[in-house]
Every structure is written in C-alpha cells, then in structure tokens.
Amino acid sequence: MPVAEQTWGSPVKASFLASSVGRKIVMAVTGVVLSVFVTVHMLGNLQAYMGATTMNAYAKFLQESLHGGGIWISRIVLLVVVLLHAWAALSLTLSNWSARPQGYRAQQLQAATLSSRTMRYTGVFLAGFIIYHLLHLTTGQAHPAFVHGDAYGNFVRGFQQPLASAVYIVAQLCLGLHLWHGVWSFTQTFGWSHPRYNIARRAIATVLAVLVAAVNLSFPISVLLGVIR
Numbered sequence: 079m080p081v082a083e084q085t086w087g088s089p090v091k092a093s094f095l096a097s098s099v100g101r102k103i104v105m106a107v108t109g110v111v112l113s114v115f116v117t118v119h120m121l122g123n124l125q126a127y128m129g130a131t132t133m134n135a136y137a138k139f140l141q142e143s144l145h146g147g148g149i150w151i152s153r154i155v156l157l158v159v160v161l162l163h164a165w166a167a168l169s170l171t172l173s174n175w176s177a178r179p180q181g182y183r184a185q186q187l188q189a190a191t192l193s194s195r196t197m198r199y200t201g202v203f204l205a206g207f208i209i210y211h212l213l214h215l216t217t218g219q220a221h222p223a224f225v226h227g228d229a230y231g232n233f234v235r236g237f238q239q240p241l242a243s244a245v246y247i248v249a250q251l252c253l254g255l256h257l258w259h260g261v262w263s264f265t266q267t268f269g270w271s272h273p274r275y276n277i278a279r280r281a282i283a284t285v286l287a288v289l290v291a292a293v294n295l296s297f298p299i300s301v302l303l304g305v306i307r
C-alpha cells in the first residue's frame with residue numbers, strides 16, 4: 079500500500095507514525111539508543127571484577143549524578159524508548175500479518191536467520207527479563223537478600239542463586255540474538271544496505287552482539303564459579 083494512503087487523518091498527507099516507513103524509523107532510532115544503553119551498561123558492570131568498593135562507588139555516582147536527577151532523567155528516557163520500540167514492533171508485526179500474501183511466510187523463513195526469525199520471542203522474553211531484573215537488582219523485591227546501597231553484594235548474592243543466574247543466562251543469549259539482527263536491521267533502515275557496506279554491517283552486528291552477550295554471560299558464571307565473591 080502506498081505510504082500516502084496509510085493515514086489516520088488526511089488521505090493525502092501521510093502521517094509519519096502511521097506509515098510503515100515511519101514506524102521502522104522509530105524502531106531503528108530507539109534500537110540504536112537501546113544498543114548504546116546495553117553496551118554502556120555492560121561496560122559499567124565490568125567494575126564487578128574490580129571489587130565491592132569500585133562497584134559500589136560507581137553505583138553511588140550514578141544514583142547521585144545531577145543531585146539525584148540524572149538517574150531519573152535516564153529512567154524516563156529509557157522507559158519512553160522501550161515503550162516506543164515495543165509499540166513499533168507490535169504494530170509492524172500486526173500490519174505484516176494482515177498484509178502478508180499466502181506462501182510468503184514459507185519463502186521468508188528460508189532466507190531468514192535464527193536471529194531474525196526469533197526477534198519477536200527474544201523481544202518478549204527481554205521485556206519480561208527487564209521487569210524481573212529491576213525487581214531483582216534495583217528495587218530488591220525479587221532478591222533473596224537485598225541490601226540498599228550495596229550493588230556489589232546484591233550482585234554476588236543474587237547470582238549465587240542458580241535459578242536467578244539461569245534466567246540471566248537465557249536472557250543474555252536472547253539479547254545477543256536480538257542485538258545481532260537489530261543492528262543488521264537498523265543499518266538497513268538507515269540505508270546502508272549495499273554490497274560495499276554489507277560486510278562491515280555484518281561485522282559490526284556480530285562483534286557487538288557477541289561482545290555484549292559474552293561479557294554479560296560472564297557475570298553470573300563468574301559468581302557461580304566463585305571468581306567473583
């Protein structure tokens with residue numbers, strides 16, 4: 079359907095968010111913000127390898143930046159970004175289902191990678207994981223021995239529970255798959271899909287996905303093995 083016809087209001091002037099191109103751009107821009115967030119968060123968490131003093135000082139710095147306002151600004155921005163990302167994904171999925179001709183799905187499955195085929199499932203799992211993660215390491219309701227202000231102790235005691243570590247391990251595998259196809263897709267939305275750039279796009283997607291997933295996987299595994307204690 080031509081973009082100009084996909085409007086909520088005027089049939090001539092296309093609404094940005096009603097068009098599939100507009101929703102793909104929302105998806106891509108929010109995807110970039112979330113990719114940057116998970117990368118920075120992963121780098122910040124590396125402080126766990128430097129011990130309790132370093133990690134707790136870093137957590138205190140995050141809590142107190144801009145007189146305590148910095149963390150709230152980031153929380154609100156992240157919440158809006160996650161909601162927009164989920165809304166764009168859901169509405170594009172529903173449009174695809176209603177527009178897809180018979181037989182197309184079989185063709186698409188042949189060409190798709192595991193990562194692209196599982197985007198919806200990994201996305202839904204990650205949404206659930208984020209809620210669990212906040213209740214586990216930020217507010218403490220899902221933590222067996224949470225102590226306010228002791229990010230390091232909460233991290234270690236949290237991952238000493240095999241079930242909690244298992245949830246994090248599955249979530250990081252989902253994150254790696256989701257990031258891999260996500261980076262590949264947003265670079266396509268931004269128009270970098272060209273034989274000349276495709277090798278670089280694939281390399282960036284692979285390095286980022288493997289790096290973030292591997293480093294994040296190392297946290298629960300290191301606690302379970304007693305490397306971090």
Ligand code: HEM
Pocket residue numbers: 116119123137138140149153156204208211212215216229233246250253294295297298
């Ligand atoms: C093994 C992987 C991860 C570890 C070890 C980890 C660790 C942590 C820790 C220790 C905190 C609390 C910091 C504090 O109390 O100051 C935290 C908060 C948070 N994490 Fe993670 N995280 C991981 C993965 C993720 C992922 C994949 C996401 C998002 C997709 C995420 C999103 C968040 C958010 C939104 C907060 C809340 C920040 C706040 O509002 O205070 N984390 N994480």
